[in-house]
Amino acid sequence: MALFMINRYLGEEEDCESSRESRSRALLAKLQEQVKARERQSISNTPDEDDDHQGDKEHKKRKCEEPELEEVQCKTKKSEKVRKTDLADEVASSAKKKKKRKSLSTENESMDTGEKESNNEKSIEITETSESDIAENKKTEEEENKKPEESVEPQISQEAKTENSSSQSGFHILGGFEEKTVQKVKRVLPQWLAQPDVIQRDITSNLIPISEVPGICPTLLKKLETNGIQSFFPVQAEVIPAILESVGSGLLVGPGGYRPRDICVSAPTGSGKTLAFVIPVVQALFKRVVREVRALAVLPTKELAQQVSKVFSTYTEGTSLKVVMITGQKTFAAEQIALSENRGGVSHSLADIVVATPGRLVDHINKNSNFSLQHVRFLIIDEADRMIDGMHQSWLSQVTKAVYRSTGDTQASVFKRILPGPITVASLSPPQIPLQKLLFSATLTQNPEKLQLLDLHQPRLFSSTHTCTETITQIQDTFNFPQGLTEYYIPCTLSKKPLIILHFLLRLKFSPALCFTNSRQAAHRLYLLVKLFGGVEVAEFSSKLSPGERQKTLKDFEQGKIPLLISTDAAARGIDISGVKCVINYDAPQYIRTYIHRVGRTARAGKVGSAFTFLLEVQEKNFLQMVKDAGSPGIQRHFVQPEALKSMEARYEQTLAELSKVVKEENAKKRF
Numbered sequence: 001m002a003l004f005m006i007n008r009y010l011g012e013e014e015d016c017e018s019s020r021e022s023r024s025r026a027l028l029a030k031l032q033e034q035v036k037a038r039e040r041q042s043i044s045n046t047p048d049e050d051d052d053h054q055g056d057k058e059h060k061k062r063k064c065e066e067p068e069l070e071e072v073q074c075k076t077k078k079s080e081k082v083r084k085t086d087l088a089d090e091v092a093s094s095a096k097k098k099k100k101r102k103s104l105s106t107e108n109e110s111m112d113t114g115e116k117e118s119n120n121e122k123s124i125e126i127t128e129t130s131e132s133d134i135a136e137n138k139k140t141e142e143e144e145n146k147k148p149e150e151s152v153e154p155q156i157s158q159e160a161k162t163e164n165s166s167s168q169s170g171f172h173i174l175g176g177f178e179e180k181t182v183q184k185v186k187r188v189l190p191q192w193l194a195q196p197d198v199i200q201r202d203i204t205s206n207l208i209p210i211s212e213v214p215g216i217c218p219t220l221l222k223k224l225e226t227n228g229i230q231s232f233f234p235v236q237a238e239v240i241p242a243i244l245e246s247v248g249s250g251l252l253v254g255p256g257g258y259r260p261r262d263i264c265v266s267a268p269t270g271s272g273k274t275l276a277f278v279i280p281v282v283q284a285l286f287k288r289v290v291r292e293v294r295a296l297a298v299l300p301t302k303e304l305a306q307q308v309s310k311v312f313s314t315y316t317e318g319t320s321l322k323v324v325m326i327t328g329q330k331t332f333a334a335e336q337i338a339l340s341e342n343r344g345g346v347s348h349s350l351a352d353i354v355v356a357t358p359g360r361l362v363d364h365i366n367k368n369s370n371f372s373l374q375h376v377r378f379l380i381i382d383e384a385d386r387m388i389d390g391m392h393q394s395w396l397s398q399v400t401k402a403v404y405r406s407t408g409d410t411q412a413s414v415f416k417r418i419l420p421g422p423i424t425v426a427s428l429s430p431p432q433i434p435l436q437k438l439l440f441s442a443t444l445t446q447n448p449e450k451l452q453l454l455d456l457h458q459p460r461l462f463s464s465t466h467t468c469t470e471t472i473t474q475i476q477d478t479f480n481f482p483q484g485l486t487e488y489y490i491p492c493t494l495s496k497k498p499l500i501i502l503h504f505l506l507r508l509k510f511s512p513a514l515c516f517t518n519s520r521q522a523a524h525r526l527y528l529l530v531k532l533f534g535g536v537e538v539a540e541f542s543s544k545l546s547p548g549e550r551q552k553t554l555k556d557f558e559q560g561k562i563p564l565l566i567s568t569d570a571a572a573r574g575i576d577i578s579g580v581k582c583v584i585n586y587d588a589p590q591y592i593r594t595y596i597h598r599v600g601r602t603a604r605a606g607k608v609g610s611a612f613t614f615l616l617e618v619q620e621k622n623f624l625q626m627v628k629d630a631g632s633p634g635i636q637r638h639f640v641q642p643e644a645l646k647s648m649e650a651r652y653e654q655t656l657a658e659l660s661k662v663v664k665e666e667n668a669k670k671r672f
């Protein structure tokens, strides 16, 4: 029975060593045969002019082959790495002999020599004569790796060609200028990232009745039905049983006494990721006896924390489980009171589930001595890619410290927590409460280096973007877009942008519409312009508003009181506003992740929606390439006829004049 599993990142190098050695031996034998044949041939040949030349060639070839032979012999003995070093040594020693040399730096060279030189620009040496040896050594090395079974004949004739051409110029240029098929650099991902559990992207045709998903308790099934959930979305049907399975042995020990695997989920915007963690976490906590903070959900913004806290509260309602939100919306003291109480001189937790923003969470860890994370079983990181980017705040290391903080209690507790190290018999005894990380995002990075920052334990990935290692050639991450989303771009000029917005709202009745700008100033200016133009109710949403104002604005927009909401990226991530028919990127987003989250405010939960991006001529090429590379199913061109805007132009000019007055007034007010 396997006691534990060791994951190795073997990549493509797996088992290459022995096959390379046998290939090297085969090549060596062939080369030796070849040399003997030529020797025989040269003895039998009568010397005429051509033959002399041929003899010269043969001599040169042999000369060229000698290092090749040596090299191959070396190869049979040494590993790939050592061979590379030998080659480098040969280059160096040959270089010493020749004094005249030049250095040429070229990126093409690195492509030609494939993996070996793919990372850096290389310095290529140009010498008068014997660099051909080096070149041939290199070639042999390459060809040996590529097609070992081929005869050496083509190499030699190619060699002769190179020599002919070099004899005209007097020196050899190594690589770079011949047309060669360039090998694409393949990205090698660790197995858990390369082979995830696949989640279906199409929600509507993959709904699973809630009763068919195993392990959900009757209380929660009833609550789901009460909240209008008859079926689970694909991400929920996959992830809920996986989390429930990891708490199969109870809250205090992992399955079989081992630490459970961390779970990462990458699924499109609006695919129902929130319920995918709320349901299993709530069900797992039903079993708890003493109230302690056992689940901690961390989100990047107050609005998102509020949204998630609301879902937790819905499913814990009527139970003894308590949800507390710490985001800075209330005062620190008020949050302290909500988190714990002092009874008989001993602090008792009042929360089972804490939903927090990282800044406020760190404040409580450092300044609230009654706030304990020592019993946390689930650490939920929503919008995980954004949270990784915010890692410079070191919130995660502070949380980890707080989770494994020693109480100073010298009494040996059965469930004492120590920072987990490698799995050994000693480390498994006594068992301890495991900390399981649950990561969720629509744009989870596939960059192992970034994910490494989260210190994941044997992670398991659920992803709707299934990419197999063999096919991955690009470095950029690819993502899945919601099935019901139609993407458009609108070629336009700066001055026409506001008119097109008005045309969309007033004529085409594209509402409710959520319009994104790249800055607070731009959002405010556009808001003023549309308001002054008249004919459509409009509101703005940005960090300029107070949390209360932001909440009210979102509510009014959701209720249909405001058909157009102009926002910064403050509303781009995670915000779930039902019924948004259309997203307009008034300013094209700079990053693909921003684009995916912005357009993901529509076409949610299996519904349809459209996204329009205004593009200036200079932006078109790069933007369309970025969207294509990210895996977009296709972005269509939508052209707005200038005639369609004509009738609005006079009023628009007038509005612009009014706008400059209003802006001046506002600026003057700010000064006083």
Ligand SMILES: Nc1ncnc2c1ncn2[C@@H]1O[C@H](COP(=O)(O)OP(=O)(O)OP(=O)(O)O)[C@@H](O)[C@H]1O
Pocket: 228, 229, 230, 231, 232, 233, 236, 267, 268, 269, 270, 271, 272, 273, 274, 275, 441, 442, 573, 574, 575, 576, 578, 600, 604, 605
């Ligand atoms: N099984 C379900 N049946 C019906 N509606 C659901 C179901 N699951 C989730 N929803 C609804 O789908 C909407 C989107 O869900 P949620 O906000 O969890 O998406 P998400 O994947 O977290 O999106 P984002 O990546 O943008 O944050 C919500 O309004 C939610 O109530």
